[in-house]
Structure formats: C-alpha cells, structure tokens
Amino acid sequence: MVHPSASAGALLHHVRTGRAHSRAELVALTGASRNTVSARVDQLIAAGLLEEGGRGWSTGGRPPTLLQFNARAGCVLAVDLGVTSVDVAVTDLSAQVLATVGHPIDIAEGPGPVLAEVDRLAQLVLAEAGRTPADVCAVGIGVPGPVEFSTGRPVHPPIMPGWHDFPIPSAFARYDCPVYADNDVNVMALGEMGVAGSVEDVLVVKVGTGIGCGIVVDGRVYRGAQGSAGDIGHISVPAPGGRPVVCRCGNENCLEAIAGGGALLRDAQAAGLPVGSTRELVELAARGDGPTLELVRDAGRTIGTVLASLVNFFNPHRIVMTGGVAQAGAPLLAGIREAVYGRSLPLAARALDITVSDAPDLSGRLGAALMAIEGFLDEESVTRLLPADEPGPARAALRGSSPTR
Numbered sequence: 001m002v003h004p005s006a007s008a009g010a011l012l013h014h015v016r017t018g019r020a021h022s023r024a025e026l027v028a029l030t031g032a033s034r035n036t037v038s039a040r041v042d043q044l045i046a047a048g049l050l051e052e053g054g055r056g057w058s059t060g061g062r063p064p065t066l067l068q069f070n071a072r073a074g075c076v077l078a079v080d081l082g083v084t085s086v087d088v089a090v091t092d093l094s095a096q097v098l099a100t101v102g103h104p105i106d107i108a109e110g111p112g113p114v115l116a117e118v119d120r121l122a123q124l125v126l127a128e129a130g131r132t133p134a135d136v137c138a139v140g141i142g143v144p145g146p147v148e149f150s151t152g153r154p155v156h157p158p159i160m161p162g163w164h165d166f167p168i169p170s171a172f173a174r175y176d177c178p179v180y181a182d183n184d185v186n187v188m189a190l191g192e193m194g195v196a197g198s199v200e201d202v203l204v205v206k207v208g209t210g211i212g213c214g215i216v217v218d219g220r221v222y223r224g225a226q227g228s229a230g231d232i233g234h235i236s237v238p239a240p241g242g243r244p245v246v247c248r249c250g251n252e253n254c255l256e257a258i259a260g261g262g263a264l265l266r267d268a269q270a271a272g273l274p275v276g277s278t279r280e281l282v283e284l285a286a287r288g289d290g291p292t293l294e295l296v297r298d299a300g301r302t303i304g305t306v307l308a309s310l311v312n313f314f315n316p317h318r319i320v321m322t323g324g325v326a327q328a329g330a331p332l333l334a335g336i337r338e339a340v341y342g343r344s345l346p347l348a349a350r351a352l353d354i355t356v357s358d359a360p361d362l363s364g365r366l367g368a369a370l371m372a373i374e375g376f377l378d379e380e381s382v383t384r385l386l387p388a389d390e391p392g393p394a395r396a397a398l399r400g401s402s403p404t405r
Ligand SMILES: [Zn+2]
Pocket: 233, 234, 247, 248, 249, 250, 251, 254, 257
C-alpha cells in the first residue's frame, strides 16, 4: 500500500511544480522510503514523464542526479471563450504556449457555430505548433457563464443564449482525450495561481461586463455543491440615490447591475461622457479624466463593500482583481481598498493584499491550460499512464491510455 502522498502522481506533481529536484528531495518531502520513491520515479521515467538530467550539489558523497519534468511528453488545448472573442492556444505540459490565435465571435450565435469556429482555430494552432490531434492529452475551456463542472454543461447561462445544457466536451470528440469546461472566472483563478500553484486562500475577482469571483482554497478552486460558488455579481447592494436598478437576472440592485462594466458604461453615457464601450471608458480613466475616475472609484467602493463581507467571512491571504474594468487599475483599487480596509475586521484585513492581475489577458488561456494539465496528470490518471507493477501485458503507452469523460 502506497502512502497517498508518495503516489507516482504526487511525486510527479512535486517535480512538475518545482518543489523537488531529486529522489532525495522527494524522500524528504514525502517521508516515503528511498526504495519506494526510486521505484515510482523509475516508472515515471519509463512512461516518459520524468527525465534525468545533470547533477545537483553534493552534501558529501556522490552528487544526486537531478530530475526534471518532461513537458514535451504531450500538449493540451487551452480555450478562453469570451462574449465577443475567443483565444485558443496549444501549450506543452508546463503550460508554455507553443502557438496561440484569437478571433472575434458572437457567443449568442450558440454552441454550434461558435464551437465549430473554436475547432477550426484549434486545428490552426496545432498545425502552427507542429502537433497533431493525436498529441493532444487534454482540453481545457473557460466559458462566460455557470457550468456544471462534472459534465461540462452550461446551466442557464444569462449571456449565452442557446447554450443551456449543451455538452461542451462533445465538440472536441476528434481529440479522444478528457475535456474540462468551467466558467471563465474559475479558470482565470487557476491562471493567477500559475504553474507552481499555491497553498494560499485567494479571491480572484473579475470585473468585466459582469462581476464574478473565483474562490481558491489551499490553492484549489472551490466550486461549491453545484458549481456556482463565487457568483457574487448578484449579491444585493444599496442602490445609489435610493432608485432601484433592475439586473439582467430579474432582481433589483445586484452588485453587477450597479458596479459592473455595463453599469459603468450606462452611468457614463447618462452623465454625457464621450464613451461608446467599457474599454473606451477604462482608457479614459487611465488617462486621468476626472468624472470617469470618479465613476470607476465609486464602482470600486461598491464592489469593496461586498468584498469586505467576503473578507470577514473567508479571511483570504489576498484578492486579485482582473477583467476589463480592473485594467483601470489605481482608481478602482483605491475605491476597493477604502471599503475593504474600512469595513473588514482588523484581524482579517491586517495582512490582506489587494492587487490587480499582472496579465489579465493571459490568465484565461493559462488557466485553461492548467485545468487540462492538472486533469490529465492527477493522481489517478498518472497511475493509468504507468507501466504495470505486476508481470503481465504492459499497460498502453502514454498516448493511448488517457481516460475519456
Ligand atoms: Zn442580478
């Protein structure tokens, strides 16, 4: 019986994320015996997932042989599906982008035409990266609406007409590999954690047209019972000036109806500001336009009052802001910080870090790639990729044995 923390999948994870670089470090990290670790490492090398390379520093005696993850053992498709555009990337197994392409789409055209376009783009990037469909180990896709993660089906997505209950994984049947679909905010949250991952508790808050939140607990995305955890856009907030605002969900005074990108644009146009899109509004604020700055800052305060409650409830290490409106940067952060630090309990707020994402454009693709890679290389899947322990017919090699959903 292998201790779970010393399974082949766990050992691979430690090397892949940079936590261990040699058999000795794996022994130290897992507490497993040298023999167990060596046998598992040999299996991972035989499966083409680990490689030996170079010598480490010796602390007396023979210097250890270094281990490295063979990120070229396969590739994944990463799809960041938005309301008006899609980005498709092919990455290696360390989420390094090999080729990527973006294209305008209209999500309201429905799953048929939109996923046909995604399929066309995927073939394009694969060819550009010099890979074939048979090289694809997993597909990850983020979509702008709630998704039942276990089946990859959107559930009454408000801005994706025609997508309800559509099995997104079925659109990738040509790849004969697992397909993981989740809502864009959860995917972005994974992207923000990066390849090395994290053990922190983090809220990743996307302020685009709508507002959503990816909840990361101990470095893992928390999805809740049905997968809708973090849907903070429809939390009720006080209406400015006491006049109720109707949300697209039908309720009044939802957070995103008052402080989302769509709401900002509505208010800016009502105030006579010369803006035709949220992007133009954010650019105007970035140039220091007074009235626009004030609108963005007000939105920050409103978002901050909700985040203050979340901070009291969840006590995160940090909050990362992302999405189109978050690119306004300073004025949004100022409003958010004012409300969060003013209203959170001192113990929760003392060490809390609130920042804007370093690469809001990339985190969707990176997160989709990481979701696919984590799924392909989770503990159970890795065990299936290994040569058999027992004498007998060898298991199928790396390519042929990937599980399908
Ligand atoms: Zn609502």
